[in-house]
Amino acid sequence: MAGRRVAIVGAGMTKFVRRALETGQELAWEAASKALESCEMTLDQIDAVVLGSAPDAFDGVHMKVEYLSPGAGAWGKPTIRGYVGGGTGVFAAIQGWYHIASGMFDTVLVVCEEKMSSCHPHPQAAFNYIFDHTLERPLGPNLLWIFALEMNAYMTKYGLTKRDIAMVAVKNKRNAADHPAALLGDPNITVEDILQSEVLAWPVQRLDVSPVTDGAVAIVMAAEHVARRVTNKPVWVEGVGWSLDTQYWTNRDLSYPTYVEEAARKAYAMAGIKEPRKEIHIVEPYDPFDYKELHHLEGLLLADRGKAAELIALGIANRDGDMPVTPSGGLLGVGNPIAAAGLMKVAEIFWQLRGEAGKRQVPGQPRRGLAQAWGDLMQVGTVIILGI
Amino acid sequence: MPLIERIQHLNEARAWRGAIRLEGVYTAGVAGERWLRGLQEGKIYGTRCPRCRYTYVPARRFCERCLGELSEDAWIEVGPQGTLISWTRVHVAPDGAPLVPPRTIGLIRLDGADAVLVHELIGDGEWASGMRVEAVFRPPAERVGSIRDLLGFRRL
Numbered sequence: 001m002a003g004r005r006v007a008i009v010g011a012g013m014t015k016f017v018r019r020a021l022e023t024g025q026e027l028a029w030e031a032a033s034k035a036l037e038s039c040e041m042t043l044d045q046i047d048a049v050v051l052g053s054a055p056d057a058f059d060g061v062h063m064k065v066e067y068l069s070p071g072a073g074a075w076g077k078p079t080i081r082g083y084v085g086g087g088t089g090v091f092a093a094i095q096g097w098y099h100i101a102s103g104m105f106d107t108v109l110v111v112c113e114e115k116m117s118s119c120h121p122h123p124q125a126a127f128n129y130i131f132d133h134t135l136e137r138p139l140g141p142n143l144l145w146i147f148a149l150e151m152n153a154y155m156t157k158y159g160l161t162k163r164d165i166a167m168v169a170v171k172n173k174r175n176a177a178d179h180p181a182a183l184l185g186d187p188n189i190t191v192e193d194i195l196q197s198e199v200l201a202w203p204v205q206r207l208d209v210s211p212v213t214d215g216a217v218a219i220v221m222a223a224e225h226v227a228r229r230v231t232n233k234p235v236w237v238e239g240v241g242w243s244l245d246t247q248y249w250t251n252r253d254l255s256y257p258t259y260v261e262e263a264a265r266k267a268y269a270m271a272g273i274k275e276p277r278k279e280i281h282i283v284e285p286y287d288p289f290d291y292k293e294l295h296h297l298e299g300l301l302l303a304d305r306g307k308a309a310e311l312i313a314l315g316i317a318n319r320d321g322d323m324p325v326t327p328s329g330g331l332l333g334v335g336n337p338i339a340a341a342g343l344m345k346v347a348e349i350f351w352q353l354r355g356e357a358g359k360r361q362v363p364g365q366p367r368r369g370l371a372q373a374w375g376d377l378m379q380v381g382t383v384i385i386l387g388i
Numbered sequence: 389m390p391l392i393e394r395i396q397h398l399n400e401a402r403a404w405r406g407a408i409r410l411e412g413v414y415t416a417g418v419a420g421e422r423w424l425r426g427l428q429e430g431k432i433y434g435t436r437c438p439r440c441r442y443t444y445v446p447a448r449r450f451c452e453r454c455l456g457e458l459s460e461d462a463w464i465e466v467g468p469q470g471t472l473i474s475w476t477r478v479h480v481a482p483d484g485a486p487l488v489p490p491r492t493i494g495l496i497r498l499d500g501a502d503a504v505l506v507h508e509l510i511g512d513g514e515w516a517s518g519m520r521v522e523a524v525f526r527p528p529a530e531r532v533g534s535i536r537d538l539l540g541f542r543r544l
Contacts (some may be wrong), residue, residue: 023417029450036455043455060412070452120411134404 002270003101007227007234008093009384010039010220011347016183016335019117021064021213023379024059028071028113031340035109035218036073039230047105048219049074052082052092052112054338054375057126068384072111072218086288086375087242089217089342090114090382093371094240096221099386100146101237106223113216114337120190123212130377146249146378147209150199151291153254155203156326158306160294162203164261166194168290168311169207169332175319176329178359181344183213183335194290210288213335219350233354238368238387239268239273245379252379260372262382267370268301276301280385281366282352283323284345286374287330288370296372299381324362327352342373353388419449419458427537430525434501435462435528445501458525468523469544475515494543496521508540520544 009166014020014027014035022030028051034040035356051065051072065081072079082092089112096110116123127143154160169189176185188208197206227234243262245252252258264276273279285296294308302323303311307381311317317325328348333339349369351357368387374380416424419435423446426433435458436443437451445466450457473495481487492509509515510524521541531537 019415021415021418021421023415023420026417026419026449033450033455033457043453057408057410070448071450073452073455075452093521118412118414120413124409129408130405133406138404201414355534384446 003098004103004131005224006100006221006237007224008219008237008350009222009227009230009234009317010035010041010251011218012038013181013217013344013347014213014215015181016213016337018183019212020115024061024064024068024113024115025071027115027214028068028111031113031216031218032072032109032111032363033219039220041220041230043073045107046073046109048099048109049077049079049094050082050095050099050110051079052088052110052339052343054083054085054088054114055126056118058114058123059340061311067340068113071086075160084376084380084382086269086286086338087342087373087380087382088339088375089344090346090371090373090384091242092339092343093219093346094242094382094385096219097237097240100221100223106226106262108221109218109261110343111216111218112339112343114340115214115339116212116216126367131311136262142201144201144204146291148204150254151203152290152294154291157255160306160309163191163310164196164313165291165294166177166208167309168287169194171312171317172287172326172330172332175327175360176333178227179329179334182333183327184211184333204289208290211338213337215335215337217340217346217347219343233388235350235353235386235388237384239267239271239385240383241270242380242382244376247379249376249378256305257295257305257374257381259294259379260374260381261301263383264300267383267385273385274287276343281323281372282327282349282362282369282370283325284330284348284371285325286342286345286372287326287332290332292374293326293330296374300370300383319360319362327357327360327362345371345373349386353386417449419447424533428531428533430524430528431465432467432498433463434503436464436467437462442484442502443500445498445503445505462499466500470496470498470521470541471520472515472517472521473497473504475509488510493534494521494541510540512540
């Protein structure tokens, strides 16, 4: 383990909603103040702030993290923006970790916010400008092309059916029914509901995809000597890793997320984990699409290639299974305010390991969990491993 | 020979044009919504943080200095008079065209406030920092609950 030991000592989040009256600043403040309250700390005890948010275009505010900063307690403090697209939520926690592990700061408030409802006609429209301006944009591309082509390649390579994949959406939306902040929890949803939803770009259908969401999440991180004073249940950062694949999205291995494996191997090495399938007790892989949860489980080396769907089908990934996957309900169920969704996964592992996850609590006193996110131009993997 | 020496005029280079077409549909927020309704009623509100002894205008829902909540009893009326902190006269529009007549923009600290508001200054003649000014509202029937319900500030 590099540097000083670092723990998460507090967490808070807003409800995830389709369209919030709150401004982005107010959402950030709600999450930040709840996180501080959760560990009975005040802002003057915070040394530095890490603020994470995905594209400026979503909130419709240029340099939006500077705009959000009042709500995140950044006034008069060293502050940095974490931004690796969808990977931001987990990456912001990694930044908080290295701020403290380096010895530079003892306490860091990490806040992630997204207010996607500001962006019209649809946040997807903002993504039309990630494509090459002369070679791809004249073709009228849409972000869904990438996912549809990837999902089809994954299904074809391993002989998976739409039904195999839809079971992920069912599991996560059902799990989210127990999350008080969830937008799309549904205890009665079925595979048929997923398969009968509108086709967006085959094989991707409406309920294979997470929704546009507003929300914010915050965590408080502290160096060991502070963490032990603040709480008797610190949750330690045991390993982190991140890695970037090529920007040429057509050239990636569409059926396997190499960037996730590279990030995971770094995190496992740091945590001293040799057999991740035995040593990781709960997983929150990034699930903006149902097939992506499977993809990521394989990249995390928690399932053999093409076999992650079996974990779902056999119930191993259920909350009461041998390796609970996305007990929070994930992006598919709780919602997907991009950066905030990634940090929600980190917060979920924090709550689960402390036994504070309420109706979502996985049995068996898990001691170690992993959260992962994916983003940038669909090419970054970010991984954090937490333990008690 | 490098490209830049061969191309004498920009329009000699081939170009692909593209626009980023996005529209923002914003909410004023919990505090912002209430503050704008105040303007509609001809009132300027601030919220005062008792701990930091700082009054925000426009009113905020939280104090950025301590992250404390600024709830119901934090709301106070400020102004409508105040002091000009600084001013500028703008002669060129954002698109580069001349602005005739020029606009005058000021920073105003309303009486009872610590935070400073930016708005139009109304009236000819010279302005000076430290001048006393007063808010000018649109007639009640024309107010819609927007920052433009305030026409600006005039000299006292």
